[in-house]
Amino acid sequence: MNRSEQTDSVKQCRKRDRILIAAILLLAVMGIFAWLLFRQKGAVVEVSVNGETVAEYSLSEDRQVELSTGTDGQGRNTLVIRGGTAEVSDANCPDGLCAEHRAVSRDGESIVCLPNRLVITVRGE
Amino acid sequence: MKKRMIRILALLLVFGNSFLFGCERQPQKYTEYTFEYFDTITSVTGYVTRRDDFDRVWNRVKEELNTYHRLYTIYDSYEGVNNLYTVNRLIDGAHREVEVDPKIMDLLHYGKRMYELTDGQLNIAMGSVLSIWHSYREAGISNPAEAKLPSIELLREAAKHTDIERIILNEEAGTVYLSDPEMSLDVGAVAKGYAVEMIAQMLENEGVTGYVLNVGGNVRTLGARGDGSSFAVGIENPDSGDENGYLAVLSLRGESLVTSGSYQRYYTVEGMNYHHIIDPTTLMPATGYRSVSVICASSADGDALSTALFTLSYEEGLSLLSKIPGAEALWVLEDGTQCFSEGFGQYLQTQKS
Numbered sequence: 001m002n003r004s005e006q007t008d009s010v011k012q013c014r015k016r017d018r019i020l021i022a023a024i025l026l027l028a029v030m031g032i033f034a035w036l037l038f039r040q041k042g043a044v045v046e047v048s049v050n051g052e053t054v055a056e057y058s059l060s061e062d063r064q065v066e067l068s069t070g071t072d073g074q075g076r077n078t079l080v081i082r083g084g085t086a087e088v089s090d091a092n093c094p095d096g097l098c099a100e101h102r103a104v105s106r107d108g109e110s111i112v113c114l115p116n117r118l119v120i121t122v123r124g125e
Numbered sequence: 126m127k128k129r130m131i132r133i134l135a136l137l138l139v140f141g142n143s144f145l146f147g148c149e150r151q152p153q154k155y156t157e158y159t160f161e162y163f164d165t166i167t168s169v170t171g172y173v174t175r176r177d178d179f180d181r182v183w184n185r186v187k188e189e190l191n192t193y194h195r196l197y198t199i200y201d202s203y204e205g206v207n208n209l210y211t212v213n214r215l216i217d218g219a220h221r222e223v224e225v226d227p228k229i230m231d232l233l234h235y236g237k238r239m240y241e242l243t244d245g246q247l248n249i250a251m252g253s254v255l256s257i258w259h260s261y262r263e264a265g266i267s268n269p270a271e272a273k274l275p276s277i278e279l280l281r282e283a284a285k286h287t288d289i290e291r292i293i294l295n296e297e298a299g300t301v302y303l304s305d306p307e308m309s310l311d312v313g314a315v316a317k318g319y320a321v322e323m324i325a326q327m328l329e330n331e332g333v334t335g336y337v338l339n340v341g342g343n344v345r346t347l348g349a350r351g352d353g354s355s356f357a358v359g360i361e362n363p364d365s366g367d368e369n370g371y372l373a374v375l376s377l378r379g380e381s382l383v384t385s386g387s388y389q390r391y392y393t394v395e396g397m398n399y400h401h402i403i404d405p406t407t408l409m410p411a412t413g414y415r416s417v418s419v420i421c422a423s424s425a426d427g428d429a430l431s432t433a434l435f436t437l438s439y440e441e442g443l444s445l446l447s448k449i450p451g452a453e454a455l456w457v458l459e460d461g462t463q464c465f466s467e468g469f470g471q472y473l474q475t476q477k478s
Binding site for chain 1: 165266389
């Protein structure tokens with residue numbers, strides 16, 4: 001909006017200002033709305049032992065964690081996060097079902113180790 | 126003009142805020158786990174707007190599960206509670222007439238009904254046989270090198286004491302009596318499902334909706350998700366080495382889904398896996414399937430049916446299934462082939478081959 005236009009008509013100027021402010025506000029509101037709708041935390045791996053959440057790791061960072069599990073903390077499960085998937089590579093539980101379980105990566109997928117009371121759950125996409 | 130502008134601004138702010146608050150009021154997904162009951166994992170998932178509401182339901186479920194667990198367990202005794210352990214107990218070589226909670230009476234009646242419905246494939250009076258397998262399995266898991274199979278003679282001898290008619294229920298006195306001293310109860314095939322169904326119905330009567338209860342694979346949905354859409358419930362792929370993820374994802378709103386699998390509880394003897402679902406005819410772990418999943422209204426029926434179907438041929442299974450209106454099943458054969466009952470497809474969201 002330039003000065004010559006503004007001097008042309010005060011009335012027209014006010015009208016344009018109004019439209020501009022309204023447009024900016026509308027954009028801001030839409031922006032917040034969109035941000036709330038589409039914000040992504042990124043997928044995480046939630047580790048819970050005996051029903052308590054004990055740790056959370058990003059699924060996008062490769063790592064290996066030795067987890068203390070079981071009711072007495074004597075349980076051992078090795079959590080491996082690699083290439084956007086999580087799996088239990090090794091465990092001292094008697095049945096070893098958790099270590100046989102395929103790697104998980106999608107929202108809501110989980111690996112359970114009953115003897116060691118461990119749940120590993122993927123949250124978020 | 127200015128006034129009008131202010132009015133527009135105010136309107137925008139009001140709308141903006143209502144958008145923001147509107148978002149906050151979207152139902153959130155909450156999940157909690159516990160390992161305290163029925164020797165398995167329990168999870169409760171709720172789609173609700175307030176954490177408080179979820180916690181209230183979660184605590185109610187735990188309270189109820191605790192009650193049912195203490196009544197239905199055959200492995201532990203609790204002071205001041207007459208449970209199934211008490212009913213199974215021998216005193217001077219005989220069972221006693223035991224006064225029990227109505228919840229036990231109801232479960233045993235249900236067990237007898239299921240015996241009739243399944244032509245004896247589901248028998249809660251099989252404790253003598255199942256306890257042999259239980260102790261061999263426990264020993265085999267804790268010491269794999271020494272894992273053994275029970276002899277068929279031992280099993281056949283025990284199978285002589287599995288007559289369900291000898292569970293004597295006295296409705297008026299509220300007592301249970303096992304009239305064969307060698308017999309015992311094992312309600313493993315129905316207790317979890319029955320307890321889940323009772324708890325689900327109690328919550329439904331209180332108007333609770335938007336929840337999924339899962340007690341060791343006995344899944345019961347309560348209503349639909351907060352936004353009105355169905356729950357997506359996955360059936361775990363029995364081939365644990367497979368990367369496919371789920372066998373199938375089902376759309377459920379209010380139904381139960383129960384899966385019996387040979388891959389959950391088993392032990393290994395000389396390279397062969399022996400699981401926990403025992404065929405009452407052969408007295409050996411049932412063969413033919415990796416898993417059987419049942420969708421039906423009641424989680425109790427789902428639990429009983431999935432176990433019974435596991436020990437029956439596909440054709441026999443279809444005829445049993447037809448006795449329960451609305452019940453549908455998915456069988457996964459040992460080679461991975463999938464068989465469906467006619468109406469199973471309507472629940473299928475996606476299916477991976």
